Amino acid sequence: MFWMFQVEGVAVGFMSVCSRVNMQLLHECFDLGPFHGLCIPHPDDVLQPLEELSVKGSQDAELGTSNHSSPKIVEEPREPVSPEAMEGVQGRITEEATAEELLSAVHSGNTSEMEDIENLSQQSTMGDTDGCVSCLSLASISMPEETSDFRPIYKGASAAFCIQLFCIEEKYEARSLDFMNFIFSLFPDKNFCIISLPHLTPEFALIQNFVKIVPFHNCTLEQDLYVFHRAGLLKSIKIRLATLLDTPGVENLVSTLMLNKSILEDLKQYNEARRDHDGTPMKAFVAEVAEQIVGIAVIRDEMDVEYIRSHYNIEDFIYFSHHQREEHGHLYHFALNPVFRHYTKFFLKEILRLGYKSCLYYPVYPQIREGKFQSSYAHSLTSALHYLVPVRPRRQIVYPLEKLGINAPSKAVSKDPLSYALNHTNRKLTLEPKITVNAKIVVVGASNVGISFLETLVFCSHLKFSNLTLISTHGLPGKKLLGTEQRKFLASDHCFHDKDYALMSLCSWVNVVVGRMTAIDRAAKHVVLSKEEIVLYDHLILCTGQQYQVPCPTGADISQHVTNREIPNSGKQRYADKVPCNHFTLNDEEDCCKALSWIRNNSIIAEGNVIVYGNTIDTYTTVETLLNIGVRGSHIHLVRPPPTSTITCINNYSVESAVEEALRAAGVTVYRDALLAQWNEGRDPDPIHSACFTTPTKPFRLPCSMFFSFCEKNVDYETFKALNDACLVYDGRLVIDTNFHTNDIAIRAAGSLTKFSNKYYSNEWTHSSFSSKEIGFQLAAAMLSLFDPTLEPVTEPPADLDRLIPMYKGAKIQGGILPGSYHYLHIAKPAIPTPLEVQMAQPNFGLEIVTGNAKNGTYFRIHINKYKMVETITCLSKEPFPASNYIRLFGQHEQLLNNLCARYEDKLIPDLYSYFMEPWCMALFHDRFIDLRKELRQILTSKEEEELPSIEQLARQIEDEEINLKEKPRKYLKRVYQETIYKSLVEKSILDYLHYNHYHLPMYAWPGII
Template sequence: RSFNVRRATTNDILGVKMLIKALSLNESILNDLKIFILARRDSDGTPVQAFVAEVLDQIVGISVIRDEMDIEYIRSHYNIEDFIHFNHYQQEEHGHLYHFILNPIFHHYTKHFLKEILRLAHKSSLYYPIYPQYVKGKFQNPCAHSLTSALHYMVPVRPRRQIVYPLEELGINAPSEQVSKDQPSYSLNHINRKLVLASKVSINTRIVVVGASDVGISFLETLIFCPHLKFNNLTLISIHGLPGKDLSGSEHRRFLINSHCFNDEDYAQMSLCSWVNVVVGKMSGINRAAKYVVVSKEKKVPYDYLVLCMGQKYQVLSPTGADISKLPTNREVISKWPQRYTGKVPSNHFTLNDDQDCLKAMHWLKENVVNSEGNVIVYGNTIDIYTTVETLLSLGINGSRIHLVQPPLSSNVTCLNNNEIESAVQEALSKAGVSVYYDSILAQWNEGDDPDLITCAAFTTNTKPFKLQCSAFFSFAYRTVDYETFKAINDACLVFDGRLVIDTEFCTNDVSIRAAGPLTKYSRKYYVDEWTHSNFNSKELGFELATSMLKLFDPIPKPFSKPPEDSDRLIPMYKGCKIKGGVLPGGYNYLHISKPEIPIRLDLELALCDHGMEIITGEARHGNYFRVHINKYNMVDSITCFSKEPFPVSNYICLYGQHERLLNDLYYRWNEGQITDLYSYFREPWSMAIYHDRFIDLKKELRQVLMSEQVRKM
């Protein structure tokens, strides 16, 4: 009853100083308070307002806000229109929350404090950014914001996908600098008059996610951005914690192919660390009866629902142990290959699975290999071998010191699956002096014993074996479920059949444990052994997994619709595209976007009667190759780019699934010979509409108009 909120005055300085003396940013808060008392505005003219909360004449809270001067940037980069009708408000009604401190005893008055701030300041909305804290104690933003206890009552705002504008081509049609300017990415939180009066449903269920894979991050993102639900007990267990937190540049990330599901900007705009508890470590056991996960063999993390999405990892491959002095061939050793290596891993053997592995490998190479003699062996036949070779070359390692050794293919589909691109890559490898060996199985390290350091490696082939001197060994030959993960799953009596077995609703044989991603496979009752989550887009899988679990928590009843008969015998077919991109030998930027499918050789696919049509411009060896495949329904269902120049990947992803007529009559113009370069064609001003994040809404609205009765009568 006596909780009173008013504008700050000079007499409040001492009380505020006592309230905030233990806070790390107390000087910043006091300075902002003094600016308000002395001038009411910043040196750049931005209006400042400060409010205090008092109980029985004692200051128990302080808040400082400024007018939001960047509202056009916010509107263009965040979906604030999910919460307000933007055009109904004046610019000065938007405020920027800089500081909000409230004595914990009065935390339950937070909403009242916010409501009073909005009333007294004549504001309709407040915005609070969270910048990524890459270095402990150092904020990336120019104006330090104190951490706010009001965050619990604010809603995180989804970021909007941005168009990569070709500013030179657009000229006067380019967006204003206010919208297109580069500035540090941040997560935006929002409160308005309506939200202050609405209460979010608190979900205290303990949800534990194991694995910071694309699936896991997408799952958490979907839960966090539910505006009417507040998940208070989300936990992520990951070997290296949250992704996207290192400032070491992106050079080391070129080792591995990129799925383009998330980048550093996305992680900054999500600010998962604000909503998710992070346990750094590796899952080593699951106690289903007591419902807890054992992490790194010592910590216990309790759960109500456990979500497993660790994926598959490159494993250390065991040499077959063949005695090369007896000149064995692959035929004699293939039965022992591939097998997991169980000994101590040599210090110069690398399996790269995430950014931290890549960073560690790059530092080691710079210290031990770049400026010395010795060979680097890259072993495997996934696309990561090519990106790794290109990264080694870019580090300054001479091509003659790099040996690319490829084991026999497990299927007849190569990782690039495009003869023209493969020829250009082989030509680039040859030009750089990189030696390439085919159909080679690892026989020995050194002299056949388990070494601390690999000095040479021997391989068998279909004819005679060979031996290579070795200073560093990169292995991409064996990707499967990690052994410790398998043991934890198997010991918990979860059904494991090469991968963790799930049904169409992501459920394992335990109702409290869900799983998704390449770690899993569908139960054999569906008769679809060739279809697994590896065939689908990981971001979409995470979203669908979250959607399936939200039914358990969301109190708002949904209209009941009976599923079609026998639908429980069919696996769901997800529609999102699979993406892989990276830099290949020769400095070629590579991007391949395709529909979810079982891999098939491109030449066999071209021979199918219902294949559709190919539109290709440029040549791979000239570094200007662009291929678009249009299916029999005239929809774009695969795109391949192979270019010396960088290109806007996020724009090209928007082309997938579009009808060719929407692409400015692509097929007609191609037939008429009007298109000679697809790169420049998709930079033309008309294409910007297709790259817009709300183009899909426009399509839906136009469809509704066309389907309406009035249009039909016309």
């Protein structure tokens, strides 16, 4: 049927609808349980598995099987589509499956027919599955690893009709929902209107009132399904404070939610005392339609305002001085019938108005292995998460609290509670629409590059990426709260820590598929996983990085006294046999957990011999970890293969000497220039009982209970095969251009997996030379230009610049705990690796500042380049030190460090560790110090007085000899600066900065404070 809509006799829109819907296909592809399968209830409906399950249990099972892939709905064809027509299986979603994806469309309860509002109470109004899922992924409850494949069977007639065509003139688009009244009047026996759209279709006004349905994990259709219920047309919704009489209605509403007890207990507490048990004022609100409760929300006064301000960038969204303390609210519960989901913003606005609040905060606590809450309160899911914005965490100063004494920040700022990700809304944000990006962006590899890329997209507050997917062999990192043993197995590049993952809560916004990429179908635009599952993509991001590989023994027979020279150089061979059970290559936290478990379960600590094979810094950190957990040094053998470069992994003789001495003191035996010849003397290597090695002189054999290999990092073979079979250009690494593109425009790549094309003539520089976090950020910035309409159009670079590779400026960092319990940190600018001695021999090397002694564990080295900038920092200490503070020193001018060079030359700095713990330098470590520097530079480069050039212009005139000076240029510039307005402007800017950030920097004084 086809209808046209007119205004004053002029057609402004039309709509074509059809009552025939392919229900079989919908039931096969989409989780329609919340809407009773879009069917009229029938006594023969099968809604639960044969084995009787509890409501909660069956809900969890259904939720576990649902995934946000590419759905499609079509008008019912003459011949029904069989299940066999469905090709491929969408990659299964793990327990970290994105809450945001599910929030957009999953709902809990047994939805029955709602013919009118009087029947509404018999429908499963109960808060969206959002509720259920949030309890899982947002409230830190673990989902079962194996989920049920049960699908309900509906025998009733179809209760839905579909929109086939819809068009409306742009200026009347806001009235799109008005069409639905007339359309529903034509189908009095239908309660649901559905529409399918290609997933890349931008959201328009009408569809924003619909609910997006979550597809099943085996759905590979390329359209999204949206549903609208007849009751959604009702405009009599009323938001008010809850009363005791609302309790039965709320019980009915939340009966299927996992945290319904928490909601009901808080509602009871509000009705009885209006305050929480600790005295915090609280309020409960209900949404009511025709005397039926369709929503519930519970808020409390936010008591940690100072902590939120100091630990999160909340001032990206509000000015704190414009909000009273009591106007900050904490959202604990929010459940709304999915039929009225399009009233969510209205509900939030009314909460702010009736609760006399201007801001609401909602925390998301991380999961832990035990599946218990980390929060002292059980926050149920808020189905309004889609309408909140994630707030970036702020980098914190590590304060020397004892040294600062009364000048230290308040406990409200310096306390260290359980970390959580913060979401927020306020009066202004409720009026700002988000731009929904439905493009399927699939990231392969949970490397630091991939995590940084996802972080950047997620924290774009004005955009909502509804189809972000991460494919990783072990899921998201940071999901296990590791002990110190696991964390120290591998060196760190200080990009992300466990706390950072908790503060981001990527699992709230990103689908996580656990699996390994085995193929890429570029024509069909999907990735094939190890179990023949597929994941569809519009944009594929490859950042798998490189991993330690199992070494391939040369096969030399050491009984023949073979040396390294006699072994033929057959190139790099791949180990293709079964990996021995006691052989370990450590690449991530999961590998570290398995290794530690093996050590404890196989008596390695008491009697085992451990071989650590490799030349990287991870060999040192692993040896230290083994010593730390109790393995005797005499049972540890550090075997180093012949070096492939003249540059060592530490590249500092003082540090290396201290570590070597510590190894000798611990009894660890070190073998150099040794090649692995055989395991178990050529017999079956599983498990490894002995290992044979050749050297330049004589071979040797070692007993072995456990073998760690850190010999070589390379691209995983399965990844290489997938790339090669997909005809992506591969030349030792995956070839990309300067904009991260491979030879397929839909596939980008970054990180150590890649290399620049040979056309740039820059084989020495790769992404491995730079900070992984910065690479991920730049990759996201390149992608955002495709989706963000607020960005300036990207201009094509000049023809002579498109052959230059980008040079990123972020520091390259490595650190860890080395043998001897030395805490090690090395920060340097991106550079082609060069021996330290060669660097220091250069005439423009600059100045080296060193205090302490490496062997005593007091070593601190700073390299100041010829421009007086901090270029390298190396620390080796027996005591832990604030590494995050020292990272902030990189790239600073030495004068900002309180004239570091002059003080060092005057022998006023005996110990740099103590020097950088002094109160004066705390501002250097502040996260907003870089903004102050930019502001001061802006003052000095701008023309503040009409008749006077800026300080920058004066400097240029002096350099170009346009001014004849009778005094030294520096003295002249200083005099001009002091005699003009610039000095007062700079001082005012600094004082404003200190005053505004006083909660972080109370150790500084300003005029009037004394």
